[in-house]
Amino acid sequence: MILATGNSQLTTELPEYTRAQLALRNGQDRDEIWVGYQGVIYDVTSSRLWRRGNHYEHWAGQDLTRELQKDAPHTEHVFDKFHAVGRLK
Ligand code: HEM
Numbered sequence: 344m345i346l347a348t349g350n351s352q353l354t355t356e357l358p359e360y361t362r363a364q365l366a367l368r369n370g371q372d373r374d375e376i377w378v379g380y381q382g383v384i385y386d387v388t389s390s391r392l393w394r395r396g397n398h399y400e401h402w403a404g405q406d407l408t409r410e411l412q413k414d415a416p417h418t419e420h421v422f423d424k425f426h427a428v429g430r431l432k
Pocket residue numbers: 378379380387389390391392393398399401407408410411414415416417421422
Protein backbone atom coordinates (compact mmCIF):
# COMPACT_ATOMS: atom_id res chain seq x y z
CA MET A 344 0.00 0.00 0.00
CA ILE A 345 1.30 3.46 -0.83
CA LEU A 346 0.50 6.07 1.79
CA ALA A 347 1.29 9.74 1.51
CA THR A 348 2.41 11.23 4.80
CA GLY A 349 1.50 14.70 5.99
CA ASN A 350 4.39 16.27 4.13
CA SER A 351 3.51 14.45 0.90
CA GLN A 352 6.53 12.20 1.12
CA LEU A 353 5.89 8.78 -0.41
CA THR A 354 6.33 6.18 2.27
CA THR A 355 7.61 3.64 -0.25
CA GLU A 356 10.84 5.66 -0.38
CA LEU A 357 11.42 5.26 3.35
CA PRO A 358 13.68 2.64 4.93
CA GLU A 359 12.08 -0.31 6.69
CA TYR A 360 12.54 -1.03 10.38
CA THR A 361 11.57 -4.05 12.42
CA ARG A 362 9.49 -3.82 15.59
CA ALA A 363 12.67 -4.49 17.57
CA GLN A 364 14.43 -1.55 15.90
CA LEU A 365 11.42 0.68 16.56
CA ALA A 366 11.38 -0.48 20.19
CA LEU A 367 14.88 0.95 20.69
CA ARG A 368 13.45 4.42 19.97
CA ASN A 369 11.15 4.39 22.99
CA GLY A 370 12.68 7.49 24.57
CA GLN A 371 14.57 5.46 27.18
CA ASP A 372 17.33 3.58 25.39
CA ARG A 373 18.30 6.24 22.85
CA ASP A 374 17.70 9.92 22.32
CA GLU A 375 15.42 9.32 19.32
CA ILE A 376 11.69 9.01 20.00
CA TRP A 377 9.71 7.26 17.28
CA VAL A 378 6.05 6.29 17.02
CA GLY A 379 4.44 3.91 14.53
CA TYR A 380 1.07 4.73 13.05
CA GLN A 381 -0.57 2.73 10.26
CA GLY A 382 2.76 1.20 9.32
CA VAL A 383 4.60 4.53 9.09
CA ILE A 384 7.17 5.56 11.68
CA TYR A 385 7.23 9.21 12.77
CA ASP A 386 10.04 10.98 14.61
CA VAL A 387 8.47 12.87 17.53
CA THR A 388 11.76 13.58 19.32
CA SER A 389 11.18 17.33 19.09
CA SER A 390 7.78 17.14 20.78
CA ARG A 391 7.46 18.38 24.34
CA LEU A 392 4.40 16.15 24.64
CA TRP A 393 6.48 12.99 24.07
CA ARG A 394 9.34 13.69 26.48
CA ARG A 395 11.14 10.52 27.57
CA GLY A 396 8.85 8.63 25.20
CA ASN A 397 5.73 8.99 27.30
CA HIS A 398 2.49 10.61 26.12
CA TYR A 399 -0.60 10.39 28.31
CA GLU A 400 0.11 6.82 29.47
CA HIS A 401 1.24 5.76 25.99
CA TRP A 402 4.79 4.74 25.19
CA ALA A 403 6.77 5.45 22.04
CA GLY A 404 8.81 2.73 20.33
CA GLN A 405 5.79 0.84 19.06
CA ASP A 406 2.89 0.98 16.65
CA LEU A 407 0.09 2.94 18.36
CA THR A 408 -2.50 2.80 15.58
CA ARG A 409 -5.17 1.13 17.69
CA GLU A 410 -4.48 3.35 20.69
CA LEU A 411 -4.89 6.54 18.67
CA GLN A 412 -8.19 5.34 17.24
CA LYS A 413 -9.45 4.10 20.60
CA ASP A 414 -8.12 6.53 23.24
CA ALA A 415 -6.94 9.78 21.68
CA PRO A 416 -8.97 12.99 21.83
CA HIS A 417 -7.40 14.01 18.51
CA THR A 418 -7.02 12.69 14.94
CA GLU A 419 -3.89 11.47 13.15
CA HIS A 420 -3.34 15.02 11.91
CA VAL A 421 -1.20 15.48 15.00
CA PHE A 422 1.52 13.75 12.94
CA ASP A 423 1.40 16.32 10.13
CA LYS A 424 4.24 18.41 11.48
CA PHE A 425 6.55 15.46 12.12
CA HIS A 426 8.79 13.70 9.64
CA ALA A 427 8.14 10.13 8.62
CA VAL A 428 11.47 8.34 9.07
CA GLY A 429 10.56 4.83 8.05
CA ARG A 430 8.09 2.04 7.52
CA LEU A 431 7.35 -0.77 9.90
CA LYS A 432 8.40 -4.16 8.51
C1 HEM B 1 -5.24 8.97 26.25
C2 HEM B 1 -4.82 9.16 25.00
C3 HEM B 1 -4.29 10.48 24.51
C4 HEM B 1 -4.45 11.74 24.99
C5 HEM B 1 -5.25 12.19 26.20
C6 HEM B 1 -3.73 12.64 24.09
C7 HEM B 1 -3.68 14.00 24.24
C8 HEM B 1 -3.03 14.87 23.39
C9 HEM B 1 -3.07 16.30 23.47
C10 HEM B 1 -3.85 17.11 24.50
C11 HEM B 1 -2.29 16.79 22.49
C12 HEM B 1 -2.03 18.26 22.15
C13 HEM B 1 -3.21 18.93 21.53
C14 HEM B 1 -3.59 18.36 20.19
O1 HEM B 1 -2.76 18.34 19.28
O2 HEM B 1 -4.76 17.92 20.07
C15 HEM B 1 -1.74 15.65 21.77
C16 HEM B 1 -0.88 15.73 20.71
C17 HEM B 1 -0.32 14.64 20.07
N1 HEM B 1 -0.66 13.31 20.26
FE1 HEM B 1 -1.91 12.61 21.67
N2 HEM B 1 -3.13 11.90 23.11
C18 HEM B 1 -3.44 10.58 23.33
C19 HEM B 1 -3.04 9.51 22.57
C20 HEM B 1 -2.15 9.56 21.52
C21 HEM B 1 -1.65 8.41 20.79
C22 HEM B 1 -2.03 6.95 21.03
C23 HEM B 1 -0.78 8.89 19.86
C24 HEM B 1 0.05 8.15 18.83
C25 HEM B 1 -0.45 7.25 17.99
C26 HEM B 1 -0.73 10.34 20.01
C27 HEM B 1 0.06 11.19 19.27
C28 HEM B 1 0.12 12.55 19.42
C29 HEM B 1 1.01 13.41 18.67
C30 HEM B 1 2.04 12.98 17.63
C31 HEM B 1 0.73 14.71 19.09
C32 HEM B 1 1.41 16.00 18.61
C33 HEM B 1 2.49 16.38 19.60
C34 HEM B 1 3.05 17.77 19.35
O3 HEM B 1 2.47 18.54 18.59
O4 HEM B 1 4.12 18.07 19.91
N3 HEM B 1 -1.58 10.70 21.01
N4 HEM B 1 -2.21 14.49 22.34
